[in-house]
Amino acid sequence: MTTTATKTAAAPADSSGWTLRLWGMLITLCIVLFLDGLDVSMIGVALPSIGTELDLETSTLQWLVSGYVLGYGGLLLLGGRTADLLGRRKVFLIALAVFALASLAGALVSSGPLLILTRFIKGLAAAFTAPTGLSIITTNFAEGPARNKALSIYTVFGAGGYSMGLLFGGLMTGLGWRWTFLLPVPVAIAALIAAVYLLPKDKPAEEGGHDILGAVLSTTAMLLLVYTVVTAPEVGWLSVRTLGSFAVAIALFVGFIAVEKKIRYPLVRLGILKKPTLVRASIAIIALGGSYFSWQFITTLYLQDTLGWSPLKLSMALLPVGLLVVASAFVSDKLVDRFGTGPIITITIIVMAIGYLLYLRIDTAPDYLTVLLPAVLLIGVGWVGFPAINIQATSGIDDDEQGLAAGVLQTSMQVGAAIVLAVTTAIITSGVHTSDANPAEVLDNYRPGLEFAAGVAIVGALVALSAYLPKRRKGREDREPAPNAELELVG
Structure with a gap:
């Protein structure tokens, strides 16, 4: 195990009381995570307007979404470890400044390739702010009720960014698509100023080296994997290009694992990937995010493009999801303290899966109150478990x-x-x-995708349930502490 550590300036806060400065730090980190989530989902509503004004093809517009995911997903692992090694405060401030500048640049350019480049840079910056912000919280709040409360608030903002993106996207696109890029700029600048004063100073690791080869291999592998995944639907899953890219990505991952096993100070201690709670949390978050974004994607296409709903009408229809996320901020930490993370994750994903199955009743003239709303509410319950997933992963x-x-x-x-x-x-x-397909034909074409999204959620629920199967426990470190157990302050 590597001995590198980033030292915090003070002992973590417990649940006895938080100072105004600590609250200010937490809210600042929450706002930045909200912007990260917002940027993922808000751009979708603006794509038709961007395509019309800049004369971009659908294949090019896709990269306004994929470019952000490419930078974000491809560099997250490196971003989290860089914060551990170089200092969380420094990494967070630099990345947030880059995010603000890229947002401003995106609002000013009038070229498709340049717009995609700004999206990639924003995703890259978010890949450093998101894991760094989370690690700042987990090292400044003691494990137990204090950390559960802080993480519940923090992750609710992240989930709120994802779920409220359609609403803000619809409002901003009404003013002009450039406002979807301008909106984050003043917020990010204000957060940056606040972070300079509120984030505690920490020191980079005093010992240990930097795994340059591991960083290059892991980052290249992740970038290639994400690029291959987002281009596969266009070029074909069985095309030579797709299969070749997957093969190269696998080879890079194998090389990365070999390096990490031999190097003295690895970028990733592979043993952490054997921790059951982290593995289950990772599978749960794939089921949650993958099913929801797929459902939202199909719903947006069908209701807006096929049935002619306006962006604002669509945003208001899905607003209950965001409201449930906000409401969960007041109860999620208390639920975790009382029941633990496992039951909450299991129940919320099961309810979410039921919501997807209920949504399959949709037809060519869906009644909102009897058909759409019940499904939307149940799907929104899935996001109530989002804080518990984050708590479980870092416990x-x-x-x-x-x-x-x-x-x-x-x-x-x-x-x-x-x-x-x-x-x-x-x-x-x-x-x-x-081009002349009627709504019934379009819906028949979309229905298998909706069934697949439901299936992903069901698989996530089954994995969560597997934690309760009888099995021999190997050691104390693999067990979650009892919800009401007395926890020592981390130091």
Whole structure:
């Protein structure tokens, strides 16, 4: 195990009381995570307007979404570990400044390739702010009720960014698509100023080296994997290019694992990937994000493009998901303290899967109150378990690997969700498409994709349930602490 550590300036806060400065730090980190999530989902509503004004083809527009995912998912693992090794405060401030500048540049350019480049840079910056922000929280709040409360608030903001993206996207696109790029700029600048004053100073690792070869291999492998996944629906899953890219990515991952096993100070201590709670949390977040983004993608296409709903009407229809996320901020930490993370994750994903199955009743003239709303509410319950997933993933992880654990979890979210969405896209585009297809024919083409999204959620629920199967426990470190157990302050 590597002995590198990033030392924090003060002992972590417990649940006895938080100072205004600590609250300010937490809210600042929450706002930045909200922007990260917002940028993933908000751009979707603006794509038609961008394509019309800049005369971009559909294949080019796709890269405004894929470019962000490429930078975000491809560098998350490196981003989390870099924060551990070089200092969390420094990495966070630099990445947030880059995010603000890239947002401003995106609002000013009028070229498709340049716009895609700004999206990639924003994704790259988010790959450093997201895991760094999470590790700042887990090293400044003691494990137990204090950390559960802080992580619940933090992750609710992240989930809120994803779920509220359609609403903000619809409002901003009404003013002009450039406002979807401008909106984050003043917020990011204000957060940057606040972070300079509120984030505690920490020191880079005093010992240990930098695994340059491991960083190059892992980053290249992740970038190639994400690129291959997002281009596969267009070029073909069985094309020479796709299969060759997957083969090269696998070879790079094998080389990375070989390096990590031999090097004295690895970028990733492979033993962390054997921790059951981190593995289950990663699978749960893939099921949550992958199923939801696939469902949202199909719903947007069907209701907006086929049935003619306006962006604002669509945003308001899905608003209950965001409201449930906000409401969960007031109860999620208390639920975790009382019941533990496992039961909450299991129940919320099961309810979410039921919501997807209920949504399959949709027809060509869906009634909102009796058909859409019940399904939307149940699907929104899935996001109530989002804080519990983050708590489970970082529980019992040493301070010097909190950034790594956060990177593993969020890489699972981005790359896993991208793979699920790519498969969903392949499913719904494999049917016959004609310009004069009626809504019933379009819905028949989309229905297998909706069933696949439901299936992903069901698999996630089954994995969560597997934690309760009778088995021999190997050691204390693999067990979650009892919900009401007395926990010592981490130091």
